[in-house]
Amino acid sequence: MSRKNRKKEENKTEVLPPCRVTKSERNIFLKKAAAAGLSLSAYQRQSMIDCVIVERKNVLEPIAVSQLSAIGNNLNQLVRKEHIHDKADTEKMRDILNSINIIIMGLVNGS
Numbered sequence: 001m002s003r004k005n006r007k008k009e010e011n012k013t014e015v016l017p018p019c020r021v022t023k024s025e026r027n028i029f030l031k032k033a034a035a036a037g038l039s040l041s042a043y044q045r046q047s048m049i050d051c052v053i054v055e056r057k058n059v060l061e062p063i064a065v066s067q068l069s070a071i072g073n074n075l076n077q078l079v080r081k082e083h084i085h086d087k088a089d090t091e092k093m094r095d096i097l098n099s100i101n102i103i104i105m106g107l108v109n110g111s
Contacts, residue, residue, distance in 0.1 A: 065107070
C-alpha cells in the first residue's frame with residue numbers, strides 16, 4: 001500500500017488519569033485485550049468509547065438509596081424481633097413496605 005492511500009492517524013499525545021485496579025482486575029483486562037487482539041491501552045480506549053453510561057437523573061439519588069437501605073435494615077431488625085416475640089403486625093409491615101415501594105418507584109421514574 002502506498003503512503004498516499006494510507007489513512008492518516010492522529011497522534012495519541014493526550015493522557016488520561018491513571019485507573020487504580022486490583023491485580024485480578026488487571027489480569028481480566030489483559031486477557032480480554034489479548035482475546036480482542038488489542039494492547040491494553042487500545043482495549044481501554046475502545047471500552048471507554050463504546051461503553052454506555054447511565055446518567056443519574058437526580059443528584060440526591062445516592063443519598064436516597066443509602067437512606068432507603070438503612071430503613072430496610074431497620075425494618076428487617078424490627079420484623080425479626082417481632083417474630084421472635086410473636087408480636088408481628090403484618091398489616092403495619094405491609095403498609096411500611098408499600099410506602100417504601102412507592103418511594104423507590106418515584107426514584108426509578110425520576111419523580
